[in-house]
Amino acid sequence: MKKILFLVFFVLLGAALVLEYKRLTIKPWPATHFDDVVEHFKYGSIGAEVDGFPYDIWRELPTLFAEEIPQGYAGFGFVSEEGHDLPIGVSVRRIGVDRVGFNCATCHVSTYQVDGAETLVLGAPNNKLDIQAYIRFLVSTTKDPRLTADAVIASAQDNGRALGWFDRMVLRAVVFPRLETEVSGLEDGLAWMDSRPDHGPGRTDAGNFWRERWGLEPAGDMRVGVVDFPSVWNQRIRLDGWFHWDGNNRSLEERNFSAALAGGASEWLLERHAIQRVSDWLMDFPPPDYPLPLDAARVTQGRAIYERAGCHTCHDTGSASLGQVTSADILGTDRQRTDLFDAEMVSYFSTVGEKYSWQFRNYRATDGYANMPLDGIWMRAPYLHNGSVPTLADLLSPPDDRPRTFFRGCTLFDPEKVGFTCDAGFEVDTSLTGNGNGGHLWGTDLPADDKALLLDYLRSL
Numbered sequence: 424m425k426k427i428l429f430l431v432f433f434v435l436l437g438a439a440l441v442l443e444y445k446r447l448t449i450k451p452w453p454a455t456h457f458d459d460v461v462e463h464f465k466y467g468s469i470g471a472e473v474d475g476f477p478y479d480i481w482r483e484l485p486t487l488f489a490e491e492i493p494q495g496y497a498g499f500g501f502v503s504e505e506g507h508d509l510p511i512g513v514s515v516r517r518i519g520v521d522r523v524g525f526n527c528a529t530c531h532v533s534t535y536q537v538d539g540a541e542t543l544v545l546g547a548p549n550n551k552l553d554i555q556a557y558i559r560f561l562v563s564t565t566k567d568p569r570l571t572a573d574a575v576i577a578s579a580q581d582n583g584r585a586l587g588w589f590d591r592m593v594l595r596a597v598v599f600p601r602l603e604t605e606v607s608g609l610e611d612g613l614a615w616m617d618s619r620p621d622h623g624p625g626r627t628d629a630g631n632f633w634r635e636r637w638g639l640e641p642a643g644d645m646r647v648g649v650v651d652f653p654s655v656w657n658q659r660i661r662l663d664g665w666f667h668w669d670g671n672n673r674s675l676e677e678r679n680f681s682a683a684l685a686g687g688a689s690e691w692l693l694e695r696h697a698i699q700r701v702s703d704w705l706m707d708f709p710p711p712d713y714p715l716p717l718d719a720a721r722v723t724q725g726r727a728i729y730e731r732a733g734c735h736t737c738h739d740t741g742s743a744s745l746g747q748v749t750s751a752d753i754l755g756t757d758r759q760r761t762d763l764f765d766a767e768m769v770s771y772f773s774t775v776g777e778k779y780s781w782q783f784r785n786y787r788a789t790d791g792y793a794n795m796p797l798d799g800i801w802m803r804a805p806y807l808h809n810g811s812v813p814t815l816a817d818l819l820s821p822p823d824d825r826p827r828t829f830f831r832g833c834t835l836f837d838p839e840k841v842g843f844t845c846d847a848g849f850e851v852d853t854s855l856t857g858n859g860n861g862g863h864l865w866g867t868d869l870p871a872d873d874k875a876l877l878l879d880y881l882r883s884l
């Protein structure tokens with residue numbers, strides 16, 4: 424009798440292990456899905472967990488490395504809401520083990536501070552989020568001798584979320600032995616960053632991430648593709664034009680998929696329906712209203728100056744040039760981003776998705792930057808494609824009078840100059856490659872009174 428029981432036990436155990444192995448290795452668990460599209464935008468999955476950091480370790484890092492990140496992940500600029508374990512923009516999914524991934528809200532949700540109150544704005548560029556610092560932190564902690572399976576297990580226990588025996592075993596036998604290899608791959612892939620100016624919060628260099636992925640060895644040169652996160656509300660008014668700062672694509676689907684891929688999704692696990700749903704919702708999601716009172720008469724006067732200065736020809740909905748590209752020769756803004764996206768990049772981009780039904784076919788190289796609508800522009804600071812000008816008042820000043828250095832990464836709203844100003848944080852040096860703050864001279868020679876009126880109009884958009 425005992426023998427039979429033993430046999431049954433071992434057969435069941437064997438079956439359980441085989442099933443668990445299959446679950447771990449073959450089929451990712453369903454992506455986190457929310458019926459409410461806003462919740463999905465904030466917390467749902469776009470398929471970016473595939474190479475994500477193991478969640479069981481990730482959530483103990485703020486405890487284990489409290490000295491390095493005293494504010495936890497908020498210190499990297501992730502935005503959190505009361506009552507949620509995960510920050511906005513982070514989703515978890517089991518792919519082998521539970522892994523964390525980004526979604527559209529990671530980079531496209533932010534906050535502003537007026538009169539001490541912090542307000543959440545969906546669709547706004549997360550100008551506090553320092554992805555580069557976050558990735559560097561993950562890489563360095565992984566190599567830190569203090570990070571062990573035992574430490575993670577103990578920390579989880581102390582934090583009241585003790586891991587079950589199976590998860591502990593997987594952590595010891597599978598996750599930790601592979602972690603260093605996984606992360607050293609990531610580290611090699613990021614070596615190109617070290618020779619370039621840091622991105623700092625609110626910016627990223629997606630171009631060079633792609634070049635690295637394609638083996639174009641960005642570490643061998645100094646080309647920079649750093650860009651400011653854009654706003655993503657009100658997409659409908661952008662449909663007739665070209666997308667991305669340099670206007671390199673006009674296919675909505677390709678824009679969405681490339682955004683997801685740049686956020687960490689992989690071609691085989693792209694959550695196409697979820698992405699489509701978010702994209703549909705963004706079509707008519709409105710920009711935020713200016714948070715302080717505005718003088719309607721001054722706004723009207725400002726509009727007249729805006730037209731006199733010719734701003735409307737490029738920036739207004741209904742204008743034929745909206746969404747078209749203005750050459751960098753005319754603009755005079757930093758050329759790095761547009762030059763980086765050249766014919767070679769186009770040819771590589773055209774192979775993305777070739778094994779799937781959605782291959783990229785609409786990329787092109789341009790010689791400048793697209794004329795974009797200025798909706799909610801007060802919430803889109805710092806300005807220009809590389810985020811090199813901190814406020815609207817500075818953008819309306821001649822380049823020599825614009826700040827040579829300034830701090831990025833705060834949410835304190837400056838109603839006078841219109842932007843986010845702070846005296847600490849990440850310092851942008853506009854003399855470094857890719858950070859140039861020159862060009863876009865329209866409006867810079869207006870008399871001071873006219874500039875003040877024009878600013879009132881821009882506040883109202």
Ligand code: HEC
Pocket residue numbers: 469525526527528529530531554627629650651652653654655658661665666667668669678679682683685686698701702795
């Ligand atoms: C890692 C940060 C990050 C994530 C995640 C991300 N984006 Fe973006 N997004 C950017 C950056 C940076 C750009 C500007 C790229 C450029 O023009 O070079 C951009 C551009 C865009 C644009 C174009 C705006 C314009 O004016 O042309 C839209 C729309 C957009 N993203 C939507 C999305 C959606 C939808 C998702 C989720 C599927 C997403 N993004 C995920 C950083 C991100």
Ligand code: HEC
Pocket residue numbers: 729732733734735736737738749754756757792793794795797800803805806807808809815818863865866867
């Ligand atoms: C010939 C077309 C053109 C005209 C005219 C023009 N702009 Fe622009 N504007 C652009 C382009 C293109 C960019 C993006 C340049 C870059 O990022 O390098 C831009 C950027 C901006 C930005 C920053 C947008 C952001 O998200 O960072 C603001 C604000 C702006 N323009 C306001 C104005 C105002 C105000 C006027 C008139 C005084 C004006 N523009 C005239 C084409 C134009």
